[in-house]
Structures are given as structure tokens and as C-alpha cells.
Amino acid sequence: MIIVASDAHLQHNPPHEFLDGALIPIYETPERVAIIRAALERAAIGPIVEPRVFGIEPVRMVHDDTYLTYLETIYNRWIVAGGAPEAVIPGTLAVRWMSQPHDHPLAAPGYYTFDTCAPIVAGTYAAARAAADIALTGAELLLTGHRFAYALCRPPGHHAGRDLCGGYCFLNNAAIAAEYLVRSAPGFTCAILDIDFHHGNGTQQIFYERSDVLFVSIHASPSYQYPFFLGYADERGAGAGEGYNFNLPLDMGVADREYLTALDQALQAIADFSPRVLIISAGFDTFAGDPVAAHGGGFALSAAVYPQIGRRIAALHLPVLVIQEGGYAIEALGDNVVALLQGLEE
Template sequence: MNIFLSADHHHHNPPFEILDGRVVPYAETPQRVAIILAALAEAGFAPPIVASPATIADLAAIHTADYLEYLANGSARWQAAGLSAPVFPSAWPLPGLRLRSDCPQAAAGRYTFDLSAPITAGTFTAACSAAGAALAGAAALLAGNTSAYALCRPPGHHAAAAMAGGYCYLNNAALAADYLARSQTSGDATWALRSPTVAVLDIDYHHGNGTQSIFYERNDVLTVSLHADPAYEYPYYLGYADERGAGAGEGYNLNFPLPAGIDDAGYLKALDQALQAIADYGPRYLVVSAGFDTFAGDPLGGFALITEAYRTIGRSITQLGLPTLIVQEGGYALEALGANVVALLQGVSTA
């Protein structure tokens, strides 16, 4: 298994976030990557390959030009206006409000949907590096590899086409899935005749609202997510079972909202249903948004999975027989994060 690293991730390290009305230390820290790398090395995985950063042209495949310009320059404008770093929104343009102001404070609310995605001077550099790792992993599948792991930081599945949130700025998994889908309509005419091309399986504790929104009206990428029910858990406003896609994408989005405290048996039962849906779709490639905040005791989670469950998840995914890219998302129980990642990757590698 090739492992691709976003080497510039450390440029993004906000000093704090605002969670449920409290100023708290930022949970999505550079330490997460160090812990995972150490665990991979100890388990005998090959050293990671440092990926080249994604370019603006790469990112424009799924993100809007104005949003990319904001990510690249928003921090500098914020500080030039005499505001204290990092960038945090304080007002949002909800329905009925007008999008006329271009001042830094207005832009922060326009392009960020919560208070867990502060922007620093190095955020865009780090996010481009993470996106590059995901795209390198996708390219490895196209080159014939059966599996790859993109150690992306910051994560991506909450990022929409023009919106950051939930520690996410660029949608790494969606960029990889879109790249794989487009690769099959620009070359071999045989593949251009069929719509099933790529499936995205999101196993993070939180719903991947950004990934869902990017592909919601497309039928060349099936999106399937197992996550905490948004009736009680972030991101609250998306992730319900009746969200099935729209237009050409109707029926190509599947959500499995799960109850608080679900254990290995309950989770693996839901996973079997999700994997059957993917098998029925018949994709050529699979992208997995792999969050480990489903682990029992994760400070941002509420499920009860143990480490061995991730090995079983990996083996179950591999039974699909698809070239598979694993993209790192959440996971904040630092004492167990490395072991959990290793278990999933070993399950994928040895099934």
C-alpha cells in the first residue's frame, strides 16, 4: 500500500476554536499526523511518499474560484484590516440577508459555516498539501495499485464547493473521487458509456455534508455515509436518511444515521448494508473518507467502537474487490489514533 503524506500540514495550527460557546484548544492538531506516522512505521508500513500540493486548476474541479481566492488571501486581508488572527466569522448571511459587503468580516461568514474552521496565514498552504496527497492516491489507483492511503491534514469531508467548516477547507476525498470519475470519460470510450464509476464511503463519526453537497446532483459518484444522527449531532442540518440526491443524482446519495452509543455489532451491521449498496451500484473505484472519531471515548464522538473493529471494517471494504483509496478524516482520541489507523489499513492490506 502506497502512503501519501501532506507534508505542509504543520503550516495550519490555529491556537483555539470555539466549541459550544467555549474557547477551547484546537483539536485538529499537527500532533495527529506525527502519531499516525509513528504507528505506521512501527507496524512496518513503507515510508510515506511526500505528495506535491494541489494546484488551483486541480482545486477548481469542485471548488469555486471566489472561494479559492478567499482561502488564499482571506487571512492577509483580515490582518491588514487590523483584526486579530486567526480569521473567525461573527455573522452569517442566512436567508433574507444580502451578500453585498466584501469586507473581511463579511467574507468570513460567507465562506465558513461554523467556528471550528479558523483560517491562519498557513491554512491554504496546508490544505493544498492535503488535497495533493489525496490526488496522488487517486493517481496511484489509476496506475494499477489496489489500495492507497492519503494521510491528509487538514481533513476535508465537511468542505463544500464554496464553504469551509468542521476543520475542513478543501474536500480531499471529493477531489479524488471527481478525478477518478473524470478519468473514465476522457480516455477509454468503453468506460465513457457507463455511469457507475466511483463510490465514496464516509465512515467518519460526523456526516460528510460537503461531500454530499458536491455530488448531490451527479450519478457518476455514489455517496454513502454512516454517521451520528444529525438530529442530535453536528453538522445538524444535513445527513438525514431522506436525502437521496436530486436531478440526475436522485438515488445516488445514501445516509445511514446511527444512534448514540452504537457498538461494533450495530455499526458493522449498518456497514454491511452500505457495502451492499455500493456493490449494487457497481463502481470501478472506491474512495473511503476514514474518520476514527467513532472510537469509544473520542472527545468529539459518541460511538463505542474498539480498535479491532477497524480491522474488520478494512476487511469488509476489501471484499468489494475495488481499487480503494483511504483518505484521512477525523479522529481525536490521540492515545488510540495510531493503532486505529493501522488496524484499518492492515484490514485493507491483508483481507
């Protein structure tokens, strides 16, 4: 197992987020990476390497240019316009029929953001670009013959759409890696299995009309959990992508046995698709007592289930890139990541 990691994520350290009507300290902190990395080193999972710098082109294959310019420039423009220096958080959201793009620095965040849980600070764009490079380096490792790689990405990515950030996510690391892989050779196919507690609405949006990337997600039902407006079982893809999107929304309180049953369904769909490689959007907010998942009702997975998840994924006998997404029960986060990776390699 090759681990790809960088300290560039430290540049993204917002002081707060606005959640459920309250301004609170943000859950998605640099401490998460420090805890995961320490657990990986204790367990001697594998060598830790720095990412290669890939430049903007692989990112542009997934995200709109105007959105990328927004991410790169908004913090400084926001400050000049009188916005609070602590973080860029939108005050007005362009919803439904309010769809006119707006370039004013105090208005643009409401056009390019779908919630108030993706605060931007001076180093956010650099950290997000570094996370994308981490994912791309992991994808390149698979192309050069490695069976497993783990991309310790922060910020996470699976909520980021083509031109929208939200849910702590700015650039969609899994989608960028998948796009890089399918462009590596004619006919190359990739599957993404999202096991984060929350639906990967950004990844679904990016590939919804594509047949070369299968998206399969096991997540809390949007009938009671974020992101609420996407992630239902009847969303099966559109156009050329019809049948290549597979959602498995689950009820609150799901424990190990029910989760593994859903995982088996997801893995069968992936086996039927027969991709060249598999990307795992690996969130660990499925763990019992995760504080973010607890907002609205969480799952009840035990630590013992994560090696089982890894073993069942490994049984597909595919090259696997694991990309870090959520997980906020920090006292258990590192051990849960190690357990999944050790299960993969057994």
C-alpha cells in the same frame, strides 16, 4: 499499501476554536499526523511517499474560484482590517435569507464559513492545497495500478462544500480525488464511503445531483449531532443524482455489532453501484471516548472493529483510496488507522 504524506500540514496550526460557547484549544492539531505517521512506521505498513504537485485545476473542478481566492487571501486581509491575528473566525454568519456576498475582510468569513470551528491562519491555504495534492496523488496511484493507497491528509476535508468551509475542513480532499478519477476516462465511476463519526455534508452537497459518484455515509444522526442540518436518511440525491446519495444515520452509543450491520448495508449499496474505484473518507472519531464526538453523544466502537471494517471493505475487490478525515482520541488514533489499513490488506 502506498502512504502519501507531507509535512506541509504543519503550516496550519490554529491556537483555538470556538465550540459550544467556549473558546478552547483546537482538537485538530499537527500532533494527530505525527501520531498516525509514527504508528504507520512502527507497523511497516508500506512506503511513505511525498505528494506530487497538481496545480489549481483539479481543485477548481470542485470548488468555486471566488471561494479559493477567499481562502488564499483572507488571513492577510483580515489582519489589515483589524481582525485578531491569532486566527480568522467569523463573527456574523450569512444564514438563510442573509445571502448577499460581502467582500469586507471582517464580513467575508461569515459568508464562506458555516461554523466557528474552521479557524484560518497564515498557512492554512498552503496546508489545505498540500492535503488536496496528497489525495490526488493517492488517486493517481490507483489509476496506475495500485490496489490500495492511504492519503494522510490534514486539514481534513469532508465538511467543505463548493464554497464553504467548516468543521476543520477547507478543501474537500475526497471530492477532489473523486472528481479527478471520474474525469480520467469516459464513463468512469467512483463511490465514496464516509465512515467518519460526523456526516460528510460537504461531500454530499458537491455530488448531490450527480450519478457518476455514489456517496454513502455512516454517521451519527444529525438529530443529535453535528452538522445537524444535513445527513438524514431521506436525502437520496436530486435530479440526475436521485438515488445516488445514501445516508445511514445512527443513534448515540452504537457499538461494534450495530455498526458492522450498517456497514454491510453501505457496502451492498456500493456493490450494486459497481464503481471502478472506492474512496474511504476515514474518520476515527467513531472510537469510544473520542473527545469531539463526546460533545452531544458519541459512538462506542472498540479498537477490535477497525480491522473488521477493513476486511469487509476489501471484500468488494475494488481499488481503494483511504483519505484521512477526523479522529481526536489521539492516544488510540495511530493504532486505529493501522488496524483499518491492515484489515484492508489481509
